[in-house]
Amino acid sequence: MRHLLSIADLSKAQALSILDTATELARVSDGAVKKLPTLRGKTIVNLFAEDSTRTRISFEAAAKRLSADVINFSSKGSSASKGESLKDTALTLQAMGADAVVIRHGASGAPARLASSEWMHGSVINAGDGTHEHPSQALLDAFTIRKHLSKGAPDLAGLRVAIVGDVLHSRVARSNVLLLNLLGASVVIVAPPTLLPVGIESWPVSVSYDFDAAIGAVDVVMMLRVQQERMNDLFYPNAREYSRYFGLTSQRLKLMNAPAIIMHPGPMNRGLEIAAEVADSARSVIVEQVANGVSVRMAILYVLLAGQSLKEGGS
Amino acid sequence: MSVALSSADIARALVRLSHEILEANALSTQITLLGIPTRGAHLAQRISRTMAEIAGHEIPVGMLDITMHRDDLRMRPPRAIMATVIPHEGVNDRDVIFIDDVLFSGRTIRAALDAIGEVGRPRSVQLAVLVDRGHRELPIRADFVGKNLPTSIDQAVKVHLVEIEDVDEVLIENN
Structure with a gap:
């Protein structure tokens, strides 16, 4: 290599x-x-x-x-x-x-x-x-997931990961989907239709528009940053609505599985895709990712x- | 290819090494064994068990990977990094005994001396090897030798251990 x-x-x-x-x-x-x-x-x-x-x-x-x-x-x-x-x-x-x-x-x-x-x-x-x-980010995410959840297995077989948010502009999501798939994890993408890339149906993932339904079925919730600097179009009506449907709020935190972890590649928009108290909660491994x-x-x-x-x- | 040490020879050599290490170190509670992966690590485990029987108490044993300190890294394809396990007593102010299977050029031990510096500062560092085959390229010698094996530089010394190859033997191959 x-x-x-x-x-x-x-x-x-x-x-x-x-x-x-x-x-x-x-x-x-x-x-x-x-x-x-x-x-x-x-x-x-x-x-x-x-x-x-x-x-x-x-x-x-x-x-x-x-x-x-x-x-x-x-x-x-x-x-x-x-x-x-x-x-x-x-x-x-x-x-x-x-x-x-x-x-x-x-x-x-x-x-x-x-x-x-x-x-x-x-x-x-x-x-x-x-x-x-962004391959090095995907590798460090897989490393973090393996450390917390693989129970000694070398790969991530059987683990379920939700990748949530601005998939359209996200290189982190693309690398993560490839690597998680390679290592045997299953991936569900949760995003508003406007923030899904063309051709998402050819990715090895399932797609959901309902965060509340998806969140209870996964071991890892990986939030993506809303990349406002790349948005030259109206992708969602306003920040409050985005946050209500696709943000990781403290209400949604309660729907998560017992051992599930929260990840974010950073930098975070606190209050938009992730609530401040969730980012600082015990389930969050965001600082450890760094x-x-x-x-x-x-x-x-x-x-x-x-x-x-x-x-x-x-x- | 000829058998230089049989299974019984190896067992005898390891018992003798265990006695010699204990004789040379009056304070047996100060001793920490560190094997050099992979075969040195297995030998360290065996010597630790024998020494524990003789001394009547546990002898801390671990392993020290030296890959990142090798001086031939850029001449070869990348090597996998092995585990380093330091017993909870640490190495500071202890008598550390490196254990390896074959002492040849001495370069592995030079790398190990660098690697141990990152872990701490032992009171002393000593070296025990199963086989010393000569042809040193550095001013390094072993304190405890299981068997001195005169070889020519073209020959290869192969150590097989039960833990890996299901048989204990030391072979000399002519290339």
Whole structure:
């Protein structure tokens, strides 16, 4: 494996090996010395052409705990805001000897373009591209679900997950559907019809418009952020109505199964898709998702970079 | 291919190693055994049981994965990371005994010395191996050796254990 562009490229064995590696690496984050020498001398560039807090610091922390050198590159305050193309940016990174590029981009497919080009030779890791995929988020979500609910099983067989909200604009939902399906979980999508993508019937999921009916039948409720910055149309009448039908309110919290957990990829719109008291409740693993994110991203960097031969790692 | 150590030889060597470790460490309650996965971890379990019978109390035993500290990571395909299990006593101020199956170049033990530094600061670190086959590439030696096995550099030493291969034996293969 050289790049991580999409969950669709992963086999079940590869996905599980990333999760198992993350389990072992999690203890590094618990230990007194939070650093391993494994990627010493490797340079990892965080190329963020779109705003991000969690993902960028998470990848940065992961790279630093493996002793890699990290260069942060955000489009604001760089030449990209002067209109530099992806190609010229990539050529610059190649000239600097980047062994891996973690890329977040507003255009779906930008990481794939970077990986298939001859512009640079390092690994490309998709940290979210447009409305396409966000594979590292799906892996950390699966890691969190496995830790809480798999009862020692290696995969997620038999678990039921509801993904609720703005599926149309959500790369997190796309990656999660693929990975959960790969690992044997069943997925129900709950959303207003206006926020479902075209072609949802070809996804390996069931679809419901009734949150109250769906919520009692699942082990995991995964809320999605309403992506107002991508909405240039009227997708729901108003925030109060959205919240009443598709928000996770404290009334709905009572309908959940006893051991079920609540997830959210962040950042949250408290009061819109999730009520503040629900986000802070004991069932919520939202903060833990962030902590797990570092371990999972360490595993991704390890799998992609540690085993590179000198030949193909060339700079 | 020839059998260098039979099942009975291995059993005898492990009992002798157990006695030697206890003799060299007067305070047996200070000892913690750490096996290097995978075969070293199994050997550590066996030695811990034998030592417990001799000493009359439990000997803490765990395992220490050294994958992330290897110096040949970038020359090979990625390796799976094994579990690290540190007994609840920890390693600070204890006499830690590394247990491995074969001592060869010494690079694994160098990595283990790095890895233990992340867990804590033992009072001392010692090394027990089932087989020392020579050809060291680093200034490292074992404190306790089950069997010195002179080999040529082209030969391969294979250790099979009941826990994994259903048989205890050490083989020498000529390549």
